[in-house]
Amino acid sequence: MAAQEIPNLKTLLASRRGGPPRGRGRPRGLPHTAHQGSGSTTSDALRDNAVRGTDQDAAGSRVSCVELGYLHDPYARLFATQAATRRLPLLNRGTYVRTSAIDTLVDNFLTTAPATPKQIVSLGAGTDTRFFRLRDKYPDTHIVYHEIDFPTNTAAKLVNLQRHPQLHSKLSSVSSKAPPNPLSLPPAATTYHSPTYNIHSLDLRSLASDDDTPAPMLPNLDPSTPTLLLSEMCLIYLQAPVVSKILATFLQTYMPAPTPVALVLYEPILPNDAFGRTMISNLLTRNIHLPTLLTYPELGDQRQRLRSYGFSDGVRAADTRFIWRDWVSEAEKERVAGLEMLDEHEELDLLLMHYCVAWGWRDGGEEHVFERAWKGVGEQEDG
Numbered sequence: 196m197a198a199q200e201i202p203n204l205k206t207l208l209a210s211r212r213g214g215p216p217r218g219r220g221r222p223r224g225l226p227h228t229a230h231q232g233s234g235s236t237t238s239d240a241l242r243d244n245a246v247r248g249t250d251q252d253a254a255g256s257r258v259s260c261v262e263l264g265y266l267h268d269p270y271a272r273l274f275a276t277q278a279a280t281r282r283l284p285l286l287n288r289g290t291y292v293r294t295s296a297i298d299t300l301v302d303n304f305l306t307t308a309p310a311t312p313k314q315i316v317s318l319g320a321g322t323d324t325r326f327f328r329l330r331d332k333y334p335d336t337h338i339v340y341h342e343i344d345f346p347t348n349t350a351a352k353l354v355n356l357q358r359h360p361q362l363h364s365k366l367s368s369v370s371s372k373a374p375p376n377p378l379s380l381p382p383a384a385t386t387y388h389s390p391t392y393n394i395h396s397l398d399l400r401s402l403a404s405d406d407d408t409p410a411p412m413l414p415n416l417d418p419s420t421p422t423l424l425l426s427e428m429c430l431i432y433l434q435a436p437v438v439s440k441i442l443a444t445f446l447q448t449y450m451p452a453p454t455p456v457a458l459v460l461y462e463p464i465l466p467n468d469a470f471g472r473t474m475i476s477n478l479l480t481r482n483i484h485l486p487t488l489l490t491y492p493e494l495g496d497q498r499q500r501l502r503s504y505g506f507s508d509g510v511r512a513a514d515t516r517f518i519w520r521d522w523v524s525e526a527e528k529e530r531v532a533g534l535e536m537l538d539e540h541e542e543l544d545l546l547l548m549h550y551c552v553a554w555g556w557r558d559g560g561e562e563h564v565f566e567r568a569w570k571g572v573g574e575q576e577d578g
């Protein structure tokens with residue numbers, strides 16, 4: 196969770212206590228059509244640049260959480276370029292819930308779903324360390340991991356991969372084929388491919404072409420392996436119709452039915468209250484637009500959205516306040532509460548209810564891969 200996007204929660208709560216937030220409807224300053232269409236103007240380039248930069252905010256938040264003991268991630272620091280800055284306790288709690296919620300869904304996919312191998316595609320992966328953490332946790336599971344991001348971000352990731360033996364030693368494969376040594380990559384490489392780990396340098400919008408241009412080839416992406424797509428604060432930066440086309444490319448071209456495919460999304464919700472409006476205008480000052488936030492403002496919209504993409508066998512959604520309360524065990528809550536002082540429980544609730552995890556799946560076969568994986572995971576009722 197990035198400090199810059201979060202409104203001043205004390206002021207917001209004070210104004211809530213004093214009466215309902217003023218000015219309903221479209222947040223001020225938000226254009227009717229936001230960015231990430233297919234045009235290529237200077238202002239689009241500046242916006243893309245701002246979006247690429249959000250990854251270092253995410254990396255810094257992860258490091259803050261790791262250093263305080265919220266998360267165990269020996270790799271987070273290796274990718275962060277910003278000096279380690281301790282985030283506010285509220286933000287650390289938010290990052291903790293975000294990461295552990297996605298970990299829960301990924302873990303259940305890897306441990307309960309019957310089919311093997313399993314494929315994970317992280318959209319807008321940035322400096323995410325999940326692949327390396329999974330290699331430690333499931334050394335014998337055949338996971339084929341793919342990350343997609345803009346070339347600037349994939350190049351930076353590869354530089355770190357080459358620089359740190361803790362990272363490149365994780366690339367050995369559980370399959371019989373030896374992976375290419377990342378140290379042998381040319382300077383300024385933007386892609387890496389192996390039977391286990393793949394970094395694709397790609398603007399996701401190139402998967403949403405309107406003409407008959409074939410979708411770009413993604414080496415080692417298997418059309419018939421059960422696949423989990425992850426979008427942790429990525430698709431939110433694109434226009435809703437573009438996102439629909441990107442997902443159609445995955446569901447119809449890259450992994451056509453009956454391959455089981457699921458999507459897990461983490462992103463903000465509730466744009467129309469005081470918190471939401473302030474978050475949006477804070478981000479606009481950094482030239483960051485969140486088009487799908489207005490299209491899918493509530494949990495019900497997120498579920499409907501997943502259905503419309505073709506995740507026809509199950510759709511679920513919960514905000515992170517619910518996830519903190521329902522998914523995290525009492526012992527773990529106690530451990531987290533002991534890490535640093537947090538008095539602002541009302542502020543924490545307000546923050547956590549403005550982010551959600553939504554997950555949907557198409558099982559496409561007899562094995563009910565995702566239904567079995569996520570059977571016990573609680574979702575939030577509407578209302």
Ligand SMILES: C[S@@+](CC[C@H](N)C(=O)[O-])C[C@H]1O[C@@H](n2cnc3c(N)ncnc32)[C@H](O)[C@@H]1O
Pocket residue numbers: 246247248249250253254318319320321322323343344345348397398399400426427428429432433
């Ligand atoms: C907020 S960061 C999140 C990074 C990572 N998923 C995490 O949660 O730590 C958003 C990432 O999405 C990437 N992204 C946004 N739009 C993209 C696009 N059109 N194509 C490829 N990557 C994109 C950005 O470059 C950035 O790395």
